[in-house]
Amino acid sequence: MATKLEPSLEEGESPFAESGDYITEIVKENLKLIRHTKGYSLDKLANRCGVSRAMLSQIEQGKSVPTISVLWKIANGLSVPFSELLKEKRQEGVHVMKAEHSKVLFSNSKVFASRALFPFLGNRKTEFYELILKPGGHEVAEPHKTGTTENIVVVTGKLRLRVGEKVVELDPKDSVFFKADVAHEYSNPTDNETLMYLVMDYTDEIG
Numbered sequence: 591m592a593t594k595l596e597p598s599l600e601e602g603e604s605p606f607a608e609s610g611d612y613i614t615e616i617v618k619e620n621l622k623l624i625r626h627t628k629g630y631s632l633d634k635l636a637n638r639c640g641v642s643r644a645m646l647s648q649i650e651q652g653k654s655v656p657t658i659s660v661l662w663k664i665a666n667g668l669s670v671p672f673s674e675l676l677k678e679k680r681q682e683g684v685h686v687m688k689a690e691h692s693k694v695l696f697s698n699s700k701v702f703a704s705r706a707l708f709p710f711l712g713n714r715k716t717e718f719y720e721l722i723l724k725p726g727g728h729e730v731a732e733p734h735k736t737g738t739t740e741n742i743v744v745v746t747g748k749l750r751l752r753v754g755e756k757v758v759e760l761d762p763k764d765s766v767f768f769k770a771d772v773a774h775e776y777s778n779p780t781d782n783e784t785l786m787y788l789v790m791d792y793t794d795e796i797g
Contacts, residue, residue, distance in 0.1 A: 613676065613693055617661070618652040620675050624668050625650075639667025658695045658704055662732055671735070671792060673717055676706065685709040701727030702776065707787075715793075721786040723749070723778040730775050737793030740770040747784030750777040 625635055632650075636643040641663050648654035649664075656664070665672045676693055693706045701724040708718045721742075723729065742749070743765040750759050752775040753768045759779075760766055768774070770790070778784045 613695075614652050614655055616678060617656065617675050618650050620677055621646075621664065622650050624670060624674060628668060630668070635664070635667055639663045641667070657698045658702070659698060659730075659732075661695065662734075666732065666735075671717075673706075678709065697729050699727070699729075700724075701778075702729040704788075715791060717790045719788040719790070721776070721788050723747070723776055723784040723786070725778060725781045725783060727778045727784075728775065729777075731770070731773070733772050733774075734770045734790075735792065736771045738770045739767065739791045740774075741765065741767045741789040741791070743787050745785040745787065747778060747782050748780045749784055749786060750779050751775070752777070 625632075630638070632643045632646050635641075636646055641660055645654060645656075645660070646664070649656055649660075661675055662672060665675055668674075687707065687709065695704045696702065703722040705720040705722075706717070707720055742751070742760075744760045744762050746762055748759065748761055749764075750757065751766060751768075753770075754772045754774070758766060
């Protein structure tokens with residue numbers, strides 16, 4: 591696994607399950623490429639995204655494994671979709687994504703996990719994820735790019751979702767669609783794990 595730094599509440603690190611080293615390599619290369627393409631220094635990017643210069647440097651060196659929230663902050667600071675930081679080299683044909691090689695990201699608290707169910711290749715407007723929220727888990731998501739929407743269906747367990755000031759509760763087979771360009775929160779009010787699937791749609795083609 592990648593070398594761990596002392597985590598802070600906002601910039602903690604979590605292992606990416608068994609695929610950690612592989613994902614760390616992808617993230618570090620994409621981050622360096624995008625940052626250099628935009629002409630941002632580490633200091634400028636740190637000011638734009640709210641992630642420390644030291645943390646950004648460690649990620650670019652492959653010495654730190656960023657959490658979901660840190661990657662979102664970096665993506666927002668770079669003004670690129672989240673998936674741009676995880677994009678692989680383009681391949682043609684059929685893409686089989688074996689579960690054991692999945693890109694799994696964790697929250698700082700490790701109660702929230704997100705698994706990409708699509709290849710990070712080419713241009714797209716839609717992304718597909720599996721989400722797991724542990725019993726009693728709570729995850730706060732910052733606003734995404736203007737016009738971004740989320741469509742979630744609960745498979746097992748229960749989801750309490752807050753979008754702005756509105757709170758809804760979903761049971762298995764329930765689904766919800768909402769504009770995700772405002773602050774939103776996912777909570778699991780039960781003693782059982784919650785499994786969900788998420789389709790995220792952007793107004794513009796990404797990648």
